[in-house]
Structure formats: C-alpha cells, structure tokens
Amino acid sequence: MDRAFRDPRSGRDDRRPAGSRRHLEDRDRGTPAHEEDVTTLTRGDQLVEGAADRLQKLADEFATQGGAKARLAEELAQDAAFIRKLKPSLMAARYRGEAPKDQPPGENVQAPSGPQLPPRPKQKPSGGLNPFLVVGAALVAGIVIAKVIDWRGHAHPRN
DSSP: OOSOSSOGGGSOOOOOOTTOOTTSOOOOOOOOTTSOOGGGSOHHHHHHHHHHHHHHHHHHHHHHHOTHHHHHHHHHHHHHHHHHTTOHHHHHHHHHTSSOSOOOTTOOOOOOSSOSSOOOOOOOOOOOOOHHHHHHHHHHHHHHHHHHHHHHHHHSOOO
C-alpha cells in the first residue's frame, strides 16, 4: 500500500506505517544501575569535577618536576579533594542529611544512594485558640463593658 486510506486533512492520519511500535518505550541499553554514569551528573557537578581534575593534573605535574613546585603539589592535591566535596549534588545531600557532614579533609566520598536517617516526624500544630475567636470575644467584652458604664452613668446624673 502506498498511502493511507484516510485523507491527511481529516486529522486521523499520523503518516506512520501500519504496525509500527510507537506505543512501546525505547529500551535503555545504558550502563548498569550500580555504575555511575557521567551523563547523570548535573551541569554544576561536571564543572566542579572538571576543575578538580585540572587541579589534580597540575599537582601531578608539579610533583614530577620537584623542587619548590613539589611542595606546592601536595597543597594542590588537597585543594582538588576539597573542590570535589563542593559538588552541588553532594551539598544538597548533606543539607538533606543524606551524607556525612564531618569528615577530615582529603577523603573523597560519594553521596550515598539513599537516605541515612529516618524521615523526620511532622510537627503537629501547637494548638491554642483561633485568633479570630479571641478578637471576637474581646470585641464583645468591650461592647458589654461600654454599655454597663454608659448605663451606670444614666442612673446617677450630676445635675
């Protein structure tokens, strides 16, 4: 068959061959779930990782040259390890309590795959009276007190 039976202007012709599998999802043949995929890193993570890699590469070059640069190489390697800790995804995990916050410098740690603490219980409202009820009661009490004072003033006039 060369073309669809329906008129293309009828809104029912999708211009695809009959029997296509458009209703099925494409299979993902990527890396296994337990391996970190570079494409899953956010843009910020990629920038931080790239900066840390450049610092580490510079530290390695300085270490091979020797002399004063060799002493600087150790500091640059520590800076590279620190910069890796500044990944936005790791910072967010530490903020949510999913990653440890107190580690000595120099340890390169990845964020855990799941939360480490149980979820916090939701706090119940403290209760108390409705503020509109309190304001309404004060208004009614004020009106009643004003009426009583006014009534007592008429009972004993000062001629």
